[in-house]
Amino acid sequence: MKTVGLGFYYEDMPVGLKFKTIGRTVTETDLVNFVNCTGMVEVLFTNAEFRQKESDIKSRLVPAMLAQTFAEGLLVQATMQHTGFAFLGMELNVVSPTIVGDTIHVEVEVLEARLSKSRPHRGLVRTRNQVVKQTGEVVLTYTPTRMIKCRSGVS
Template identity: 45%
Template sequence: MTSAPIRLGRGFYWQELTVGDRYSTYGRTITSADISTFVGLAGMIEVLFTNVEYRKTESTLKGEPSPGALVLSVAEALALNATAQETGLAFLGLSTLDIKGPVQAGDTIDVEMEVLSVRQESNGDRGLVRTRNTVRNQEGKTVMVYEPLRLMMGRPQ
């Protein structure tokens, strides 16, 4: 009888995380298509995101900037794929969200996560995990820092 193969890529159960643990993700490049799709979908028709001539002549921010909400969304996708695939149950909120600098089309971001707190949830088989997620660009500059709280699965009994 053959045993089932081990599935690679599964996230951590809350009991496997310890305060002070640090993890980093692969990078992902933010493209012009990402920005225009996100801006259109979200209805963010601000001229900063939709008017090249405005950015050239009137804006202090040149290039093709990405909305902070897009950067957060991509950072969350990177973090979840790295640590909570199949084990993350709910995103419960942010205690902080600080945008430290712009992300432009063509920039590549990655995320470093540090576990700040881990505790058993009142249900007993689930846990609450807070991390500090530092988003950096390809030059290593911090562009965003946020602290999400997640509900995570516990180890199967």
């Protein structure tokens, strides 16, 4: 019986491949849970009076790392089950704010794909990930490099 929901193999990720994930709405509960879980109880995220009087952004702002974490979750669900082996690093740029009520998805382009020299049956894939909200505005860009399983067993 075939298992559905498995991730992309190295061979499925040629340079130039583009795809996008489904969306996810960031809720008030998500924000509260994230700041409490991480200890990121900065007044910008927890104090409405401060935000109204002091901040340039009056809306219910969420930490950029919450948006990035949700983006990774959307990608793990769709592309990495049983095939993603290591997150090796990334460059992250915050482009614009994410607020409670935004629905985000991830648009991905494969920038680099090569076989690992040190790990048999593994490929290294670097992508450009843009986190986009419902208005079409990009809120984050990041370029992770991951180690991914090869389907063929070729090294």
